[in-house]
Amino acid sequence: MYTIGIDVGGTNLKAGLVDGAGTLTxxxxxxxxxxxxxxxxxxLTGLALALVEKNGIERAQVGAIGMGFPGQVxxxxxSVVRTVNIPIRDxxxxxLIQEKWDVPxxxxxxxxxxxxxxxxxxxxxxxxxxxxxxxxxxxxxGLILNGKIIRGVNGxxxxxxxxxxxxxxxxxxxGRRGCWERYASASGLIRMTREMMAEHRDSVxxxxxxxxxxxxxxxxxxxxxxxxxEAGKQVVELYIGYLAEGLTNLINLLQxxxxxxxxxxxxxxxxxxxxxxxxxxxxxxxxxMSDCHTLIAKARLGNDAGMIGAALLSEA
Amino acid sequence: MYTIGIDVGGTNLKAGLVDGAGTLTxxxxxxxxxxxxxxxxxxLTGLALALVEKNGIERAQVGAIGMGFPGQVxxxxxSVVRTVNIPIRDxxxxxLIQEKWDVPxxxxxxxxxxxxxxxxxxxxxxxxxxxxxxxxxxxxxGLILNGKIIRGVNGxxxxxxxxxxxxxxxxxxxGRRGCWERYASASGLIRMTREMMAEHRDSVxxxxxxxxxxxxxxxxxxxxxxxxxEAGKQVVELYIGYLAEGLTNLINLLQxxxxxxxxxxxxxxxxxxxxxxxxxxxxxxxxxMSDCHTLIAKARLGNDAGMIGAALLSEA
Numbered sequence: 001m002y003t004i005g006i007d008v009g010g011t012n013l014k015a016g017l018v019d020g021a022g023t024l025t026x027x028x029x030x031x032x033x034x035x036x037x038x039x040x041x042x043x044l045t046g047l048a049l050a051l052v053e054k055n056g057i058e059r060a061q062v063g064a065i066g067m068g069f070p071g072q073v074x075x076x077x078x079s080v081v082r083t084v085n086i087p088i089r090d091x092x093x094x095x096l097i098q099e100k101w102d103v104p105x106x107x108x109x110x111x112x113x114x115x116x117x118x119x120x121x122x123x124x125x126x127x128x129x130x131x132x133x134x135x136x137x138x139x140x141x142g143l144i145l146n147g148k149i150i151r152g153v154n155g156x157x158x159x160x161x162x163x164x165x166x167x168x169x170x171x172x173x174x175g176r177r178g179c180w181e182r183y184a185s186a187s188g189l190i191r192m193t194r195e196m197m198a199e200h201r202d203s204v205x206x207x208x209x210x211x212x213x214x215x216x217x218x219x220x221x222x223x224x225x226x227x228x229x230e231a232g233k234q235v236v237e238l239y240i241g242y243l244a245e246g247l248t249n250l251i252n253l254l255q256x257x258x259x260x261x262x263x264x265x266x267x268x269x270x271x272x273x274x275x276x277x278x279x280x281x282x283x284x285x286x287x288x289m290s291d292c293h294t295l296i297a298k299a300r301l302g303n304d305a306g307m308i309g310a311a312l313l314s315e316a
Numbered sequence: 317m318y319t320i321g322i323d324v325g326g327t328n329l330k331a332g333l334v335d336g337a338g339t340l341t342x343x344x345x346x347x348x349x350x351x352x353x354x355x356x357x358x359x360l361t362g363l364a365l366a367l368v369e370k371n372g373i374e375r376a377q378v379g380a381i382g383m384g385f386p387g388q389v390x391x392x393x394x395s396v397v398r399t400v401n402i403p404i405r406d407x408x409x410x411x412l413i414q415e416k417w418d419v420p421x422x423x424x425x426x427x428x429x430x431x432x433x434x435x436x437x438x439x440x441x442x443x444x445x446x447x448x449x450x451x452x453x454x455x456x457x458g459l460i461l462n463g464k465i466i467r468g469v470n471g472x473x474x475x476x477x478x479x480x481x482x483x484x485x486x487x488x489x490x491g492r493r494g495c496w497e498r499y500a501s502a503s504g505l506i507r508m509t510r511e512m513m514a515e516h517r518d519s520v521x522x523x524x525x526x527x528x529x530x531x532x533x534x535x536x537x538x539x540x541x542x543x544x545x546e547a548g549k550q551v552v553e554l555y556i557g558y559l560a561e562g563l564t565n566l567i568n569l570l571q572x573x574x575x576x577x578x579x580x581x582x583x584x585x586x587x588x589x590x591x592x593x594x595x596x597x598x599x600x601x602x603x604x605m606s607d608c609h610t611l612i613a614k615a616r617l618g619n620d621a622g623m624i625g626a627a628l629l630s631e632a
Binding site: 145 | 398445464467480481494561605606
């Protein structure tokens with residue numbers, strides 16, 4: 001039996017065929033063009049059917065469709081309440097799809113789906129709780145606790161990136177100041193890199209960025225640090241400090257079995273990111289006396305996590 | 317059918333008789349005197365039996381015993397791993413009690429039990445998630461999400477008070493700097509009150525505290541604010557600001573149905589604490605667009621929450 005997991009993004013719709021073991025066996029993608037609710041449901045169903053047909057699967061072999069949306073869903077009613085970047089409002093998408101393909105349809109928030117996808121690997125090892133922290137333009141968080149998604153009172157899931165760690169700090173898009181994502185996201189890293197470059201005109205970071213602050217990326221400081229550049233090392237240490245501060249907050253509060261770090265920044269070499277991060281958190285965390293600690297691991301599924309997790313919604 | 321809930325504290329053991337509706341119908345208390353594991357088990361069983369006998373209940377009418385400990389429990393093994401203030405280490409307490417009274421015994425962390433006790437009222441209203449924040453010497457947190465206790469990887473439950481909200485702020489007993497409880501606990505409030513008094517020699521807070529900084533309590537600034545004292549009002553506003561900052565962090569991350577505020581400070585008049593706190597959080601929280609928000613409420617059970625929650629462990 002298969003499940004189809006659909007990851008609805010702001011620019012693309014991605015559908016994956018997931019087998020009974022939770023493995024992604026095939027995927028299809030199409031650009032999202034918003035015309036109307038009906039057309040949207042048609043596109044989603046069409047994409048799912050194309051996936052099935054191209055892979056020589058019978059409709060009857062698909063037990064359910066799961067879908068992750070970038071916004072607020074009402075899973076019980078099978079409805080998308082509101083999304084970011086797509087003009088969806090109170091869309092009864094499950095029903096619209098079922099008019100075309102009568103199969104159970106499950107809905108989730110996209111960050112929650114990604115966490116569910118990553119969770120699968122750890123659940124097989126007997127773990128019951130996972131926090132996925134995605135380091136991108138902002139910081140996304142998805143929580144699986146006691147084996148269940150924490151959907152939140154409004155169905156949006158959690159926004160751990162908007163946890164203030166520096167009261168009265170850097171202004172955030174959310175209206176507060178000092179949110180974790182202002183410091184520990186890729187954007188935060190880039191800002192700190194530029195600030196350090198402005199103070200260190202001789203840093204190799206200038207060479208790496210071709211002398212142009214606009215060329216600075218999330219890897220610039222790490223690359224410089226690897227070349228032995230002191231200013232680069234300082235940025236990396238500063239960044240890991242902020243990342244560790246927020247992670248330790250999450251760990252002290254939730255004590256999950258595992259925290260997974262995903263997003264572009266997480267691809268950095270372990271020697272420069274994961275290992276120093278673990279060491280820093282080990283010094284900061286509350287339960288110093290305990291012999292049982294939260295594991296800090298890298299996310300493994302990359303961009304497929306959303307599709308795989310959406311497919312797993314039927315079991316969550 | 318009844319359940320007995322025992323709240324093991326650093327100085328007292330309290331046992332409550334809880335009926336099928338979750339109501340505390342009677343309670344017994346005795347001082348904790350640690351001699352040996354065997355004596356401890358004997359004391360606990362003796363207290364439970366005394367409770368039953370004094371209230372004319374048959375042993376057979378008691379379906380289970382639940383116990384909350386100030387520390388780390390291994391609920392699955394029925395064992396207390398480690399406690400604060402009592403020299404317990406790897407104590408198989410469930411088995412020891414069952415040697416004397418053969419009834420199911422459930423274990424939990426004390427803060428988690430308190431949260432479970434408060435949760436009962438809200439669960440009856442259809443709510444599935446609650447965070448209990450207890451404002452005392454420190455800040456304790458207990459989490460019930462999707463109707464289940466978040467026990468954490470080490471069975472200690474969460475330590476939301478040790479979430480840094482002011483990076484490099486006031487040093488905390490946990491080793492970090494700027495933990496929420498350094499600012500928003502009763503101790504934090506008292507520190508801020510004293511600091512403000514030192515700057516405002518004409519404040520009525522000096523009168524309330526009989527001219528002695530040692531006499532300053534968690535109510536001093538609130539009392540002064542009620543009398544129209546500007547310095548007192550400033551302390552209250554500052555305090556509520558810190559309280560709101562951490563609460564908003566919890567809400568943004570978990571989006572629970574309800575956050576309950578307990579502990580001594582929570583007894584302040586609503587006009588001076590709960591209402592301004594709600595207003596502040598409403599301005600800070602992430603989901604401004606949503607029509608569905610976390611309720612901020614006062615805890616209702618006071619010191620009974622631990623006993624009632626321990627009794628409810630059998631259902632959680």
